[in-house]
Amino acid sequence: MFGKVEERMRKRIFAGVLATAMVASLLTGCSSSRTTKHKVSEVDVDSIDFKTNLDINTKDDIELTVWESAEGPDEFIKKAGEYFTKLYPNIKIKYVNVESTDANSKIVLDGPSGTGADVFACAHDTIGVMAASGAIEPVPDSEKEIVAGSCLESALQGATLNESDGSSVLYGYPVSVETYALFYNKALISKEEIPTTMEDMMTYMTEFKADSKNDGKQPFLFDAGNAYYSVMFTSTPDIHLYGENGNDVTNTYMNSADSVKQMEDFVALSKIVGQNTGDIDYKHNDSLFAAGSLAMDISGAWNIKTFEESNIDFGITAIPSLSGSTQPPTNFMGVRCMFVSKYSKHIPEAQAFAEFLMTKEMQQLRCEITCTMPARDDVLDNITDDTIKEYMNGLNEQIQYSYPMPNMANASLFWSAFGSAYSNIWNGIVTDIQKELDTANKSATKNK
Secondary structure (H helix, E strand, O other): OHHHHHHHHHHHHHHHHHHHHHHHHHHHOOOOOOOOOOOOOOOOHHHOOOOOOOOOOOOOOEEEEEEEOOOOHHHHHHHHHHHHHHHOOOEEEEEEEOOHHHHHHHHHHHOOOOOOOOEEEEEHHHHHHHHHHOOEEOOOHHHHHHHHOOOOHHHHHHHEEEOOOOOEEEOOEEEEEEOEEEEEEOOOOOHHHOOOEHHHHHHHHHHHHHOHHHOOOEEEEOOOOOHHHHHHHOOEOOEOOOOOOOOOOOOOOOOOHHHHHHHHHHHHHHHHHOOOHHHOOHHHHHHHHHOOOEEEEEEEHHHHHHHHHOOOOEEEEOOOEOOOOOOOOOEEEEEEEEEEEOOOOOHHHHHHHHHHOOOHHHHHHHHHHHOOEOOOOOOHHHOOOHHHHHHHHHHHHHHOOEEEOOOOHHHHHHHHHHHHHHHHHHOOOOOOHHHHHHHHHHHOOOOO
């Protein structure tokens, strides 16, 4: 799902958001083209702290094909490739545009024929399927300590496949982490006014709607029928989807007593919003936010550049806490990883390049170019662009309470089962929350 979040969501909403933004641009006399340019630091190749135990001392000329997405990640790979080639002049990096949402299926088709990538980007929750197909090479034992020491513990967890039998294999090289947080329009609400609890949020929403000066505007919306977002109402610090390690095929744990209790906030919000899930999906909400007609929107880094184009002065912060809690909701984290193809003819060199992308210097470069969170905890302080730093610090307020989406193959059952449950509860089709979550739990596990 993380791949869908960072790529498919961005693509699907872009046309609608941009169309709305273009109207605003015409009214203000501003161009609708991307004008925001963030500061990108210069990299001194000699200062890059890159260590590897891999034997890549061959003098043969090697070309590594790297698949990545367009609109930011492509620029990063090209620049990182240039730096890597300065360290290893015989190894050239060839960038090819394959979106991260397509790479997992494409590598299965192209890999065996020799036309696939050596290294490619993909969401961590595709690991189970790719590993089962034999398409990806595990991180070698000699490199596990280097990889583990280069990223957040939660990112490492996402990059590791935990099987139901208790075994685990590290496959991914994390380069970015992602979650959704509370985006707010500074023209409609200041950081100090933002509710910190859902109870206060509902009070704010009621007062906002009652004020005639806000006619045509909405206080707060989120894609309630989308399990990616609404899972925060059924997760807690101690209750994660498919268990602590995300590998319990017999139980989602999303129907616990605490989950049912938190869903009371969900139902209360639905009554104040007064719209069905089909009318408040992310495309609708993000378009409203881009047009300046929504005070607060739950969204992610994938929308930063699109919102910037719409000339909205916005900030990012943590989502208000749910009833019975003093901290932001426990929500999903996505981990964007680089993977090495099992079919590569240059596996050690491909692994070395994947490791290189995890260095502190390359993580900072990626953050500055793509406006996405690094997978390391020692990068943000070095960001020199104040706007990017503000965005990343806002996302970081939420991501510390996030957990990686399960990456086992069976986890795909969750999306439709709980998407239906959340929609049915929000839309008032069912009133027995426990029964509806129990039904979804059964559909999303092997206990059928």
